[in-house]
Amino acid sequence: MTRIRGTIRKIAAALAAGTLACIATGAAAQTSDAAQTVPQEIRARGVLTVGSQQTFPPVEFKKPDENEVSGASALLLAEIARRLDLRLEYIHGEYASLIPGLESKRFDIASGGISDTEEREEKVDFVNYMMSGGSILVRAADKEKYQTIADFCGDTVAMLLGSNTIMAALEKANAECEAAGKPKFTVDQLPSAPDARAQLDLGRVDGYLGDFPALVYFVSNAPGNYAIVGGNYILTPYITSWAFSKDNTALRDAVQKVAQEMLEDGTYVKLLGEWGLEGGALPEITINLPASKRN
Numbered sequence: 451m452t453r454i455r456g457t458i459r460k461i462a463a464a465l466a467a468g469t470l471a472c473i474a475t476g477a478a479a480q481t482s483d484a485a486q487t488v489p490q491e492i493r494a495r496g497v498l499t500v501g502s503q504q505t506f507p508p509v510e511f512k513k514p515d516e517n518e519v520s521g522a523s524a525l526l527l528a529e530i531a532r533r534l535d536l537r538l539e540y541i542h543g544e545y546a547s548l549i550p551g552l553e554s555k556r557f558d559i560a561s562g563g564i565s566d567t568e569e570r571e572e573k574v575d576f577v578n579y580m581m582s583g584g585s586i587l588v589r590a591a592d593k594e595k596y597q598t599i600a601d602f603c604g605d606t607v608a609m610l611l612g613s614n615t616i617m618a619a620l621e622k623a624n625a626e627c628e629a630a631g632k633p634k635f636t637v638d639q640l641p642s643a644p645d646a647r648a649q650l651d652l653g654r655v656d657g658y659l660g661d662f663p664a665l666v667y668f669v670s671n672a673p674g675n676y677a678i679v680g681g682n683y684i685l686t687p688y689i690t691s692w693a694f695s696k697d698n699t700a701l702r703d704a705v706q707k708v709a710q711e712m713l714e715d716g717t718y719v720k721l722l723g724e725w726g727l728e729g730g731a732l733p734e735i736t737i738n739l740p741a742s743k744r745n
Contacts, residue, residue: 546612
């Protein structure tokens with residue numbers, strides 16, 4: 451468990467300084483060479499399908515009364531699809547159903563805040579595109595009461611169903627509660643972020659575990675109502691990624707290649723910056739490199 455001062459560590463500070471200056475109007479207007487490596491079936495239909503819960507602002511979400519998917523991931527994927535000469539189409543799916551949806555060929559890519567883990571890599575592959583972390587949202591009145599996960603011993607926290615990285619960290623924290631002679635906290639697994647926040651509003655849970663960027667965005671849109679535990683407490687760092695089925699390595703590699711090209715021409719950091727997430731930029735677009743394998 452660590453505390454990160456300010457926003458997410460600015461991994462791409464040097465990168466942004468060097469590349470943003472190189473961006474020109476109409477940069478990267480041409481289709482990428484990687485378009486020719488996209489599987490023929492996808493090229494024939496001309497559509498890249500993305501499974502997403504669409505409830506994770508500012509990463510991937512729908513604004514009220516709008517059908518278009520917004521957010522940093524949505525911007526990146528739209529540009530990737532354009533460079534692959536494809537149209538982007540979203541298919542809604544609950545978080546816990548995204549990886550099974552890939553395996554059943556319901557969509558080509560799973561997105562919307564999925565983190566790359568060694569356990570998940572046994573089933574799917576990942577293209578890593580952003581550093582993130584799990585933080586805890588509380589009611590503003592409880593801001594001083596909770597500073598770390600240890601302060602929740604005996605209380606109740608909510609998290610999204612299927613968030614294995616966060617669950618592993620919570621199980622470790624619960625063991626530490628027991629070792630300190632304190633009661634364990636209760637974990638409620640809920641299907642969506644709005645459900646979890648509703649339980650927090652109703653006082654049925656004391657904290658909501660979610661992505662740090664999403665929680666920062668939520669607090670900024672409801673000033674005075676909520677706070678992030680410790681101001682910027684990170685329970686566990688992880689790498690936000692797009693997931694691909696194991697038998698779709700050609701698409702995986704094409705997406706990685708285009709995203710890397712976007713990093714090198716400055717588009718990647720620029721698009722993250724439109725949602726205030728440039729501090730989560732990675733120095734390289736990688737495949738199957740979770741936080742557990744990074745220095």
